[in-house]
Amino acid sequence: MLKSVAATLAGEFKALKTNKLRVVILFLIPVLSNIMFGLEFSGDQIRNIPMAVLDQDNSQLSRTIVEYFRENEVFDIKYMLDDSEKMKELFNESKINVGMIIPKGFSEDVKKLDSPSILMLYDGSQMSVASSAKTRASEILLTVKAGIVIKQLEGRLNMPAELAQKTAQAVRFENRTLYNPSRSFKNFLVTGLGTAIVQNAIAMLCAVAVKNNELEVKKRKRAGYIIGKIMFYGLSGGLVLFINVLLQAFAFKIPFRGNLSGAALLCFLLAFAVSSFSIMVSSLIRYELFSITVNAVVIVPSTLYVGYTWPLISMPGIYQKIAMMLPFYHFADNMRNMFLKGINISSIYRDIVWYIFFIVGAAFIAVLASFRLKAEKYGDVPELKKEGGEAAIS
């Protein structure tokens, strides 16, 4: 069996030289995509959100508030309007994402304690932009409000400035965002996206990896053939995964606080799990396009299924159960936590055990499924063989 494992491995490595598309799928697309994701999110946070202001008050206070927004890097005041209809139009044409309306008599109403209101408008259809804008706008406006309260206290009660300030902030709200203090989207998304693309590549290639015309007649050799395939894609896929992790850590400066050997282990475990799963599917489903589609539906959207962005706790129970059965579930959060939290391998030993069981189980089924297949030698189906090994025969 070991001989056929080695022979299969050698054959696959040899095939890399002749099969350019395999190199494109397994190496070129994943690495280039990873680089693209790193560049795409290199801004880390949303900045320069196009904004329009309608300042109907035009007082010193209202101009100060507008200035706060103008100086903030999150907003880019592109339009100073004198008509609310125009603002509506700009929203409807997607030219702005944020609008602020300061009503007439605002400054006077503040003095009279008439509790005037600033209206903030957000385009809710572009969520990443809207939530960044909301968070920053409320920070600015709370600062403005605190300033006004302090002035009122000083004026009305003749309070000393320091006491007025303490009264205005009797309870302070302090917050600290741990592990990703700048709330960088790069830190949040790129580790998962840049590794998901590698597992997709492994799945796509393994989906049609088991070929009837490569099968041996002896069962032992056949088991060796299946294990050889899993090993080839596990090793090469794991290597590409690790390259992408290194690129993220060193080229794109996503803070890596864990240890690299732990990250490497996790990469190879994911690669072996996906390759054994997809080779199992390849052994079970002999219709190649269908096998590819099954893998595409199960593996490709993993970043969404496993709670990497939209959390698992917010998904229906059945989705949660399915997610836990997917290899990427045991990888995605753990890898991001290795980067940002610096967790070590010992804290994820349960996931490692899961991987071992999954890999052994899927490989076992793949080997069993391969026993029922009919070996075909070159001469059996000459026409199909010539067409690039498209045989879809059971």
Added chain:
Amino acid sequence: MEKLQFLKGLIKDLGSALADRDVVILLLLGPIVLTLIFGGVYINAYVDNIPIAILDEDNSSLSRMIVRQFEQNDRFKAVYYAQSREDLNAVIESGKAYMGLFIPENFSRDVSSLKSSPVLVLVDGTNIVVGNNSFAAASSIIQTISAGVQIEVMQAKGLMPQTANSIGTVLKFTDRTLYDPGMKYMNYLLLGFIAVFLQQVVLAGVGISVIKASGSIVESGKIPARIISKILACSIVALSSTFIAVYIATTVFGVPFRGSLPLLLLLSCLFAFAVSSAAVIISSIVKDKVKYAQLSYMLSLPTFVSCGYIWPFSQMPKGLALVVKTLWPLANFARSFDEIAIKGLGFSAVKHNITALAIYTAVLMPVGMCLYKLRFGGKESHQGKKKPVAPEISM
């Protein structure tokens, strides 16, 4: 006569597309089934019951009131009561809690004596979706409590209750979120996904069809007409199922629809043709339907992530945005598809996307046709010469 023949070819291609099991499953079921699966992920509109840990070192009536506000808020679920700051940090690091609430010793006393005491909220920022939701809810709870305490303190300093109240609410901010007031993830993402499903099924459908039928297409001598009729056949089926998917999104999953259906259809048709141009080029290069399918599925993730849907083009490096917009048509489709539906964008707002898709098709479709002729029509072509009819019928 020519037109009649083209029409006949189209009907034949539509018939053969419908008779082709793979293509039909892909084109017809793909968008619908995937919409149902993906919609299910976001069925709970909000991130609720976020596990949090609490450390109340004060244990006063004020601190207990704050803790109660967090415990009773739907957004949070108190899962752990820490004994120390280290304990609180450890539970967040372990991932058992996504947020920690810390009220320091003597908090209540410090508030009364105006020592400006802080309530500290520790948010796990690794998952921004969870982090932002926890932060927004925590901030709103504490601001409300803080305003109440502030008014009490001002009264204690001798202000009349009404004046204290007026100073406490000296100015208000009203938020209005347009188009999607609830800011639901379902509304944010589902239409974008449907745009990608359309891309994937057209890519796969057109590419696989023109590879499988390469023999008969080359043999007929009318490569452009036959390819166009294949594209039309695939597009008609794919667009039908895509619009059923949009209908499902709006009726089953409650995604708002305010837009013009004809405009949405126009944009989708242009996109289908633009993607088909890419499909013809890639299929001509790859020439093998299995390899083509592998490659086309590999494109879904990078094209979606880079198409300006989840991360706007304005936030990307300019060079990258230019490359993406030039190379791949999804950049001129997904965002506009969503905005026409949800915001009701008009023709003038998407005019530039329509022009870009038309130019993309006008340039790349002829390139695709020439490449197809070159690759499948040459002497070395096995599918073109050896099996002129068979590939179209069977896999």
